[in-house]
Amino acid sequence: MEAIDVKNAARRFGADLIGIAPLSRFEGVGQQNDPRSIFPLGKTMIVIGRRILRGSLRGVESGNSAQVSFCDFGFYMLEDQYLAKTTYDLVLWMENQGVEAVPMFGYDVDATAGVTLGAPVSEGKPAPDVYVDWKLAAHLCGLGEVGKNGLFITPEFGTLQRFAMIISDREFTPDEIVTRNVCNGCNACTESCLLNNTLCKKCTQGAVQTDFGRFHTVDKISAACGRACLASLEERGLVTHKFAIPSRKISEVK
Numbered sequence: 001m002e003a004i005d006v007k008n009a010a011r012r013f014g015a016d017l018i019g020i021a022p023l024s025r026f027e028g029v030g031q032q033n034d035p036r037s038i039f040p041l042g043k044t045m046i047v048i049g050r051r052i053l054r055g056s057l058r059g060v061e062s063g064n065s066a067q068v069s070f071c072d073f074g075f076y077m078l079e080d081q082y083l084a085k086t087t088y089d090l091v092l093w094m095e096n097q098g099v100e101a102v103p104m105f106g107y108d109v110d111a112t113a114g115v116t117l118g119a120p121v122s123e124g125k126p127a128p129d130v131y132v133d134w135k136l137a138a139h140l141c142g143l144g145e146v147g148k149n150g151l152f153i154t155p156e157f158g159t160l161q162r163f164a165m166i167i168s169d170r171e172f173t174p175d176e177i178v179t180r181n182v183c184n185g186c187n188a189c190t191e192s193c194l195l196n197n198t199l200c201k202k203c204t205q206g207a208v209q210t211d212f213g214r215f216h217t218v219d220k221i222s223a224a225c226g227r228a229c230l231a232s233l234e235e236r237g238l239v240t241h242k243f244a245i246p247s248r249k250i251s252e253v254k
Contacts, residue, residue, distance in 0.1 A: 001097055003172040006090075010048050013089040014082065017049035017154060017161060019141025019175045026140065031126035032117075033109055035137070035167050038130050039102045042167040044174075046101075047134070047141040048090065050083045052160035052221065054243060057230075060206045060222050061247070067208060070222045075208060079105075079162050087164040094168065104165040106134030111215035134163050142175035147183035148190070149225045155182055157241050158233040159221050188232035189225040 003020055010018045023035060023042055031037050035045055056074035060067060071077075087103045094101040109131050117127035135152050139145055143163075144154035151159045155178070193205070200207060200218040207223035210216060220226045231247035233239050 001094070001099055001170065003174075006046065006094070006172060009093050010046075010086070010090050013093070014050060014086040015048040015090070016051040017047075017143055017156065017163075019047050019138065019143040020172050021045045021047075021137070021140040021142070021174050021177075022171070023167070025174075025177075026136075029133075029136070032130055033133050033136075034126075034130070035104075035132045035165070037126050038104070038132070039167045039169070041100075041169050042102065043171045044168045045137055045141060046090075046166040046168060046172075047138045047143060047163055048083075048086060048166070049138070049143065049154070049161040049163045050078060050086060051157045051241075052078060052162065054160065054241075057160075057222055057227065057247070061227060067206065067222060070206075071208060074160075074222065075162075075219060079164075083162050083164050087166065091166060094166075094170075100169045102167040104132055104167070106137075106163050106165060107131050108215060108217045109133040111217045115215060132165060134165055137165050138163050140177060142177050144178055145182055147229060148185055148187070149220065149229055151220060151226055151229060153182045153229070153233070155238070155240060158182075158230045158239040159226055160230065182233070182238060183229075184238075186232050186236070188228040192228035193223070193225040 007018050023045055026034055036042060052074040056070045059069050091101045091103045112131040120127050135146050138152055144152055147153045153159055154161060203223055205224035208219040227247060234247050
């Protein structure tokens with residue numbers, strides 16, 4: 001099994017994005033967020049992504065619809081069902097060929113840092129639960145970068161994707177880390193919002209407030225700052241996935 005086989009299989013199972021990195025790229029990450037704390041025999045990180053449907057944002061953009069479409073097809077159902085199924089199918093395919101793989105959900109590590117952890121099972125080991133920073137993993141796998149607004153941005157879809165991770169005990173040819181800045185500091189996000197994390201929890205401009213299952217995080221992809229970012233990326237031709245009708249910034253909603 002080679003990297004190309006894994007990528008082809010991931011796409012057959014519905015992945016829109018896939019990147020591969022050696023776990024050595026995580027050198028220096030603390031034990032509490034190191035994938036090797038979960039699978040010490042692991043050698044490779046695989047990150048897969050499924051894109052958020054562009055149309056799921058239209059109701060929010062128009063100001064005439066609640067977040068139902070986005071929450072279903074851009075967030076909860078996408079992560080918990082479609083992306084989870086793709087991850088499951090890829091891991092199952094790998095296991096059937098004798099390659100061990102550990103699937104992981106992409107939790108917000110900043111939010112998990114405030115959660116009371118259990119006691120380490122032995123001296124020198126991290127406390128459960130260990131949470132891997134999916135944004136760092138996606139970056140190290142060559143899929144994109146974190147923008148000024150804290151959202152992960154890819155050259156293909158801008159802010160519109162969700163990710164899951166897989167640790168494998170097989171070495172695969174890695175992808176190069178993206179060196180060009182997809183986010184070039186245009187400040188469209190800051191012009192739409194102050195990007196104050198305290199205010200994010202009270203956002204009424206499209207942000208999704210999650211419950212304990214996602215550590216009460218605030219998902220900003222559909223918020224004013226996230227939509228302004230996407231609109232700017234599309235306007236400046238920085239994403240390869242294009243539409244005839246452009247995104248709308250919050251200031252354009254009548």
